[in-house]
Amino acid sequence: MAMAFLQKLLNPSSVEVSGKADAQTNQLVAQGNPPYMEVRRRGDGWSVASVTAFAALVAFPTTAAQVEFYNNGSRLAVVSDLHCFKLLGTAVAEGESIWAMITTAKAVPTLTALTLYSMSGKAFEVPTATSELVTGVATTVVANGWMPYGSPNNFLAAATPFSGWSVPIDGKLIIPPGCSLCLQVVAAINTAAAYDTLGMTFDWVSATVDA
Numbered sequence: 001m002a003m004a005f006l007q008k009l010l011n012p013s014s015v016e017v018s019g020k021a022d023a024q025t026n027q028l029v030a031q032g033n034p035p036y037m038e039v040r041r042r043g044d045g046w047s048v049a050s051v052t053a054f055a056a057l058v059a060f061p062t063t064a065a066q067v068e069f070y071n072n073g074s075r076l077a078v079v080s081d082l083h084c085f086k087l088l089g090t091a092v093a094e095g096e097s098i099w100a101m102i103t104t105a106k107a108v109p110t111l112t113a114l115t116l117y118s119m120s121g122k123a124f125e126v127p128t129a130t131s132e133l134v135t136g137v138a139t140t141v142v143a144n145g146w147m148p149y150g151s152p153n154n155f156l157a158a159a160t161p162f163s164g165w166s167v168p169i170d171g172k173l174i175i176p177p178g179c180s181l182c183l184q185v186v187a188a189i190n191t192a193a194a195y196d197t198l199g200m201t202f203d204w205v206s207a208t209v210d211a
Helices: 037-041
Strands: 045-049 064-071 076-088 094-102 133-140 147-155 163-168 180-187 194-205
Touching (some): 045 133, 147 163
Antiparallel strands (some): 045 194, 064 133, 076 194
């Protein structure tokens, strides 16, 4: 038998307010603010991406990470979006997708400092080898379940540069302390085409991953 309890609601001024329930006594909840408003208001949301053109892989990723984001702190890095920009295109039929994986616990990657930009107006941060987030480019990693994310982009025999896309992740990828998020672009061809701005948007959250 479920235990009955009385729930009290307080507004920001600590004044008690009433709640509502439906006919089955399920609590009715309305979201008063847009998604992410509260977590971004806390000032721990950041975006980070590569800044140098690179060629896509033409096979499943294994040990090659185009960008690596290592959690060198004690909080969780909770990913909200992945991003990529196609810098150059070619007049050949092609398709492309973003692949990602979370590593097991590993060593800090060799630093290639990619600037972190605040999602709530803070000054940007440039990582060091001991920062909470350490960024690496073209690193070698151990495969731990690469998967494609988002819808693929497909182009039919036309030079199509300057396309960009963003993949909503909404917390489905979490970087625990001592682990990395690795990203790679896989495409049907990798000649006369190049990509840039491969990265993520994330929030630092004071929580832990259950064993």
